[in-house]
Amino acid sequence: MIGVNAGSLRILVATDAWKPQVNGVVRTMTTVIDGLRARGHEVEVLGPDRFRSVPCPTYPEIRLAVWPGPGFDRMARAFRPQALHIVTEGPIGWAAWRWARKQGMPFTTSYHTRFPEYVQARAKIGLGLSYAVLRRFHNAAEATLVATESLREDLAARGFTRLKPWTRGVDLARFSPEPRRDWKTELGVQGPVFVHVGRIAVEKNIEAFLSLDLPGSKVVVGDGPQRAALQHRFPEAFFTGRLSEGALAAAYAGGDVFVFPSLTDTFGLVLLESLACGTPVAAYDVTGPRDILAGTGGRVGTVGADLRAACLAALNADRGACRAHAERFTWEACTEMFEKALSPVSAL
Template sequence: MTTIVSMLRMKGHDVEVIGPDSFRTIPCPSYPEIPLALNPGGRFGKLAKAFRPNVLHIVTEGPVGWAAWRWARKHGVPFTTSYHTRFPEYVQARLGWGLKLAYALLRYFHNKAQGTLGATNSLREDLSARGFTRLVPWTRGVDLARFTPEPRRDWKTELGISGPVFIHVGRLAVEKNIEAFLSLDLPGTKVVVGDGPHRASLEKNFPQAIFTGRLEEGALAAAYAGGDVFVFPSLTDTFGLVVLEALSCGTPVAAYNVTGPKDILAGADGCVGAVNDDLRVACMQALNGDRAACRAHAERFTWEACADMFENTLVPF
């Protein structure tokens, strides 16, 4: 969203982002890195009145999102929403709750919008089957200048190994299903880039894996490019921006045959990875990936196209 906001401003739009940083917050239970706004309703109304928007888009279904939703409905303001995260599955993974009630709540939230933006065909098909309406396509993009095939980090020399390097990049949280990757019987070495609440547990349970912590900018791109296969074990993501970043760096992707990776990898000219219900099979197949084809496939996903799609779905009032 930071990228989209920047591109909208470059087009001449005046954009105001009202997020948790505009309110008093508390840490999200079991996920303290995420701030939750306390009682944002009254202040949201004042901020909206001062800005006087021509269009309103609600990004997430958190406390600020619900405050915007109530304000819009109270004042008869049409709005759009987007479905970024499978919150019902995340709640189930963390707390063991069922899906039915959570989906009913989200359906009530999104179906009041003039349109709900979803990143992939399979996600929109799934939401439609669950009773969501007015679903609109909205893909994602990748920074092709930042994520490049060269330079490549030489993991094999650095780690003193001869086998392939299977790499994962992302937030280390329970819902990301990283254990499924680290538990696989694979040749070579597993490298995990990133940080998060689940890191200590993963390091303890999988001491043979290499954990680098969070990497930024060029170091991150070089890490991606240095992998022989990028492994994406999540079962709950709605897209997977890291999949695009890996492809942009020329690294083939292995993933489960689920929403996000199966949509991104579809239609490639040449082998850019593999999806399979057996993640190990996908990993071994992805070793045959064509790095040039990976980069070429990533070049189909631009932030310019993403911003245009977003702009064209907005509803004036």
């Protein structure tokens, strides 16, 4: 065995979520991998782009690797990793899991997505079976990295073991309070503007936000399989489609409140991005928002069982405090926690 700080490592990352997908998992891993490489590590990523793949049913933007086992074995052996991290529980994740078990190589995993709840929302499959499968997957790891304390407590109660904290960060240069998009002039409204940013899919519960009786206007930034249906049902809401770089930051900054209606996310990077832009958050009191806003006393937003009440309360938040709170979350700390959690060995 060698220590992580003893020198550079060859780190193999296995993930079913990778570019060109746009989501929190991909943003987290690309940023952490850049940080690891800057620290001198050699990182090899085996994602869907390295295998034959097909579109995911009901979500064609996501590609699923087809029978990745043989290719994974070949590429992993060629790379000769000293550490293995498995990001997701999809076809590539399971191929990496089986390969590591066969080789007798320790590995780490991370819990990014409440997969059982997603499956239940889409296919009405009970939580018990899904969690049993995930326990088998993650409990074989030397450590499973989790983003928040409330998620750690929930998974521990469900029988998950060796859970380690792994925070997230935000790019404070990219996401800033200025410039702000002038939504009120653009939309021709006088009241507050409530903004949501993210993938437009059923598990994100965006319908709960759009159904609220709120003053002013609602803006939805992003794209996804549920966009057309929601646009048809809520014609009064403004849908921008996907934005990038400065346009996205300005969209956050131009909102009076950022509304996060998800009940199943494990963290919510968009919460930090909004706060970095000075825009307060309204969300349900669930894992992610509960942890990020803990101890802020309503100064940067509100969480609660009543999303409408949280939205109205968040109008009274302090935009300067929002930015200051976001500055506590750095990608450097995120990368360091990931690095220290690895379970390296001498090369195979």
